[in-house]
Every structure is written in C-alpha cells, then in structure tokens.
Amino acid sequence: MSKVNYVHETQQYVIGFVGAATLTILAYLSVKLDWFDATTTAIFVLVLAVLQFSVQVYYFLHLRGEAKPRWRSWTFIYSIVMMLVVVFGSLWVMYNLNYRMGMSGEAMEEYMLEQGKKGF
C-alpha cells in the first residue's frame, strides 16, 4: 500500500471511529439526561441508529467503489435480507403467540407487565 493511500485509509478509520463514538454517546446522554420526552427519545435514538449504521457501512465495511466481483456488497445484501427475515419473522411469530389465548397483542403485553409487577 502506498504512503498516500495509507494516510487516507487511516483518516477514514479515524473519522469513522469518531463518528460512531459520537453517535453512541449522544444516544446514551439523551436517555440518561432526559433531553426529550419518551416518544421523542425513542425517535431520536432510532435516527441515531440509522446514522450509526450508515457510518459503519461507509467507513468500516468498505462497500463503496468495490471492484468486481463485488463480494463485500453481495454478502452485505444477503446478510441484510436474512437479518430482516429473522427480525420480522420473529416479530410475526412472537405477536402471533397469543392467538390461541383470545387476547390482542396489547392486552397480552399489559397482562404480562401486570404479572411482572406482581413478581410471581
């Protein structure tokens, strides 16, 4: 690797690291110091998560300007697809589990939390 390239790569990593760290700290502080009310906090943290994801992909996974065959891009796309399948599949399965109990999802959640408070 040439000297210029090396310096450039290092710069990219430093930017990525600082970016990732900042976003993490912001998320932590927003919850810890109660910057916003609950809903806004949730949205804020989600936005930060999306930004965090982009930073990771851009600076660490090197998905830009890849030469053919684009293994990194393909593995990345496959991972994302499978992750979505598992995440949304799990949500679908989990929210369907109360089906035979004749309770809506919200009623179920409320019931679980109530039971939790009793600490049975």
Next chain:
Amino acid sequence: MDWSWLIGRLSPEYLPKDPVTLGAAIGMPIAIIGILLAITYFKKWSYIWNEWVTTLDAKKIGIMYMGIAILMLLRGGADALMLRAQTALAQTGIELFNTQTFQEVFTAHGSIMIFFVGMGAMFGLINMALPLMLGARDVAYPFLNSVSFWLFFAGMVIINASLVFGGFSNGGWLGYPPLTGLEYNPGPGVDYWIWALQIAGIGSLLSGINFTVTILKNRAPGMTLMKMPIFAWSVLVAMVLVMLAFPVLTATLGMLALDRVAGMHFFTSDAGGNPMMYINLIWAWGHPEVYILVLPAFGIFSEIVATFARKRLFGYTTMVAALIAIMFLSFVVWQHHFFTMGAGANVNAFFGIMTMIIAIPTGVKLFNWIFTMYKGRTKFTAPMIWFMCFAVTFTIGGVTGVLMAVPALDFQVHNTMFLVAHFHNVIIGGVLFGYFAGIYYWWPKLFGFTLHDGLGKLSAYAWQVGFILAFIPLYILGLMGAARRINTYDDPSWVPLFIVSGVGVGVIGIGAGLMILSMVYSIWKRKKLADTTGDPWDGRTLEWSVPSPAPFYNFAITPTVTRRDEWWYRKKDGVAQPKREDYKDIELPKNTAEGVYIAIATGMIGFGFIWHIWWMVAVALIVVIAFVIRRSFNDDTEYTITADELYQLDRKARA
C-alpha cells in the same frame, strides 16, 4: 474468613455424589494424568508442542479437530448407551440414575454430539480437504484457524469439566428457560452449558469467516466458482450460514447468561421478560445449524459418489442451485420447531409449507447422486457403503421430517420419541455417515496409508443395523405417545421396544468399536496399506494430485485450473513432470502458541463466569485483548522456502 472474592462459589458441596458420575469424575482425571505421564515418559512434549499444539498447518489442525470429535463421539455415545439402558431397564426395577442425573446425561449427550462431534468433525474435514481441493497453499487466515480450534478445545474442556465438578445443565441441549433461568437452576450446571457452547460457538464463527474468505480468495488460478468441486460449494454455503446464524446463538446465550449473572429479565416469566423469545431465537440459529452440519456431508458424498462411480457428477449446476436454495430457505423454517407453542394457523402454515419446500432441493441432491451412479462402474469401497447406508437412512429421516412439517400432525408427535427418532435419522444417517465416509476417503491423503476396507465396511453395516434397531422402535413408541426426556414410563407394553432400542445402541457401539479397530489395525499394517501414488481412489479433484501424505506446503507448484474435475482430465491428458524452473519461492506461516494462550484465557473467562470468580474474568479478558493486540502488530509471521529447497522437498516427496 470469607474467601468468595477469590474462589467465587466453588465449594465442596458441588463434588459429585451418585456412583455413576463419581466413577466418571474419578476416572477422567486419572486417564488425563496417565496420558500426561506417558507423554513425559516417552519424551514427546517438544514433539507435541512444536508439531501439533503451535501448528498453523490446516491439515494438522484438521486432524486435531477430528481426534477431539472422535473422542467426544465416544463420550456422547456412552451417554446414549446409558440413556437407553435406563429406559430399557427402568420398568424392571433397576434404576441407573435418578431424574436429575438422567436429565444431565441427555443434555450432555445432545450438546456434545452437536457442538463437539458434529461441528468438530465438520471443521476437521474442511481443514483437511478444502485447501487441497482448491489448490490453495493454506486457509486465508492460518492464525485465526488455530484460535478457532483452541477455542473449540477450551469449550470441550469446560463441558467435560462439569462431569468432575459441579454437575451439568439439566435443561436439554438447547436449554429452554425458564428451566435454565436463575430461579429454577441456581447451580453452576447451566453456566457450564452456556460457556462451553459460547466459547466453542465463537470458535465456529471465526472458522466460518475463515473458510468463506478462503473459498472466495484462495482458489487456484483459473478455478472459477463454477469450476470448484461441489464439496467447496457445500462448504461455502454452510460457512455463509455459520456467519449469519452463529451471532444469533452468541447473542441468545449472552442474554441468558446476563439473566443469570446480572439479574436481567430477557427470558424470565416476570418483569417483562419472555421465555418464548428465547425459544424463537435459539431456533433461528438452531435450524440453520442442522444445515450447517449436513451440507458439508452432502458435499463429501458428491465427491465420493463421483469418484467411485468413475463418472462426473450428475447435475453439477442443479447441485449448486439446490445449495443456494437451501442457503435462503434454511432461514425461513425455524418456527417448525415450536408449532405447539401457541402461534396461529397462518404462522404455522407458512413455516410448515416452507419446511416442505426445503425438502425439494435436498431431494434433488439425492437423485443427482443416484443418477451419478447410474451406468457408472461403481466400486463399493467403505466410503461408498457409507453412502448407500446414508441414502436409505436419510431418505427415511427426510420423509418423516416432511410428515412432521404438517402442523396438525406435529401436535400429535411434538416432543415424543417420534421426533427423537426423526432427528437422529437425519443427523446420524446424514451428518455422521457423511463424515465417516469423509474420514475413510481422505485418510490416505492425510496419513499416507488407506484404512482397512473390510473393517470399514463391517463398521458401516454395524452402524446401519444398530441404527435401525435403535430408532425404528422409537418411531413406534413416539406414535403411541411416549414423550421424550423421561427416565421411566408406566406402560409395560412399551418395555420390549425400549429393550430393542437399547440393543440397537449396543450394536452402534460395536460399529464405533469396529471403526476404531479399523484405524488401529491400519496404523499397525500401515506399510502394507501404504498409498504410494498419492491417488489411491483414482480421484477427480486436485487433492489427489499431491503425494500422500500431503506435504506441509500442499502444492509445490500452484496448479492452474481450466475445467471441473481438473485432476481427472489431467490424468487422461498425461501429467507433465514439473521442471526445475517451474518452482518458485513460497511463504508459509510460522508456528505460534498465541492461539493457545488466547484460548486458555478465554476458557478462564468461562470458568470465572461459571463459578462467579470475577477477578479471573477481568484478568483473563485483559490477557485475551493483550494477545490479540500483540498479534496484530507482529509483522514477522511468515517464513520463506526457497525454490531450491522446495524442488528438493518435492522430489523427495514424489520419490
């Protein structure tokens, strides 16, 4: 004085009490001390350290994986024998174990067979054969390979240490909470299970990355993906599944561990936790896992059938398509493991149909092998006998699998002996038979002599007969309603079937014994069975182009590939003798013990968590990080063999 800051919760109350475990607890340390003394007596320490422990040679790492896997097969097999002896004898009034021990034994049996036999043998065979098949000098990351193996070894030590001190988990091989939660299982047993799997699992994940990169980057020049042997394809798909599935396992076990040590409530029934989420997540790993195990076995059969039928593999492209279909489908079927947990008809129907669909690519493979044999001049050697046994057994297992994919029927057989019979049918008949075939097939490449064929065939027949005796009765019992994981049943009419099943396990034991015997006998007669050509089976792929045993540098001259089954066609065209100027300097990784140190420290992290020795966790974690950093700043990791030396070595190896 309170020593708990130093020794955590270690205390004499955890010493084994009942006679069976006590025997094992005394026997195992004595055996280990005996082995260590023998090594000292024969002055083999430096040989073992320099040639094996610190090696980065994939073939040697593969042999070590395989050795551990065979050892663990005997341990897990002994567990199985005890379980079936218990169920056969329970109603006659002889009780081998109480309920707790019975539960610990079946948990150990399942965990060991999957993680330390299945995964161990799989990575063993991949390490042995894959770089050679690809025409590669080594795997992409030799050091990572060593780390993976030693992490696997550390997990193995932890799971066996539970036998001596503290007892094992009683939660089944997947450890469902709330039974494995703190409330019902405060002792160290479940922690042993978690940390053995966690450490071995991280090793598997690293291996998955390693082999994926090896296949994508280290192929010989000219070997495009569609010119790779099918074994390499099957490993590629299995390793992609490893990379995606194992993080799920790590996260799930991590959350369970946090529940247990940090008072969290991910999977408790109270405080907002949900144990059903654990079941969902563990199977999101667990179902890809069974394909991870079986796909390399399919790859092995593809090579074996083509070699011994002496025809090129029928339907190469459909084979690849089937593998890729499985790569996607294996991630959308996991819910079929818990149809009965309460999901509605839509969810159950979706996953049921997906499960039926995944049987199609698997069926395609089976027909491809049969068509490969059709009109071939098949040589029925031991690996082929394993294939024949596989074809029958696995088909039965597959058919019962599709049967259980019908949710309505699954409600009847869920958690019964029928299920137990089904998954043993596919795991023994598919995975184990495949790996055994692979051992017999590649043994000469690793050691320079073939295994005795007659004994190998006998072993295969014994396994097959034993298998039928052991598991067909379980199908019948399961249909009659015999639930699994119970140490005694009340129905006297079931006793004969349980006795047949127990006898079957005994016959399988004879099969395993014959296999060990064939190895010992072949080592004894190694001169007579020597493989002088390097190509004892008239093989098709590149590993047979190098002398046996394969030299540590794999290929003196990196081969250039122009077609599938390169070596087969080269033999037809006539092999040109390499000239002196064809040889070039090569670089090989230096031996290093850092992988061993990292694994020892990781094992100590696990031990610290199990016994709540927090200072040990902290110190060991720092040691791991320090070694990783040290290794990454070490540029002096390779040595060179000059062209002259290589020429001499190669001439000697070919002589």
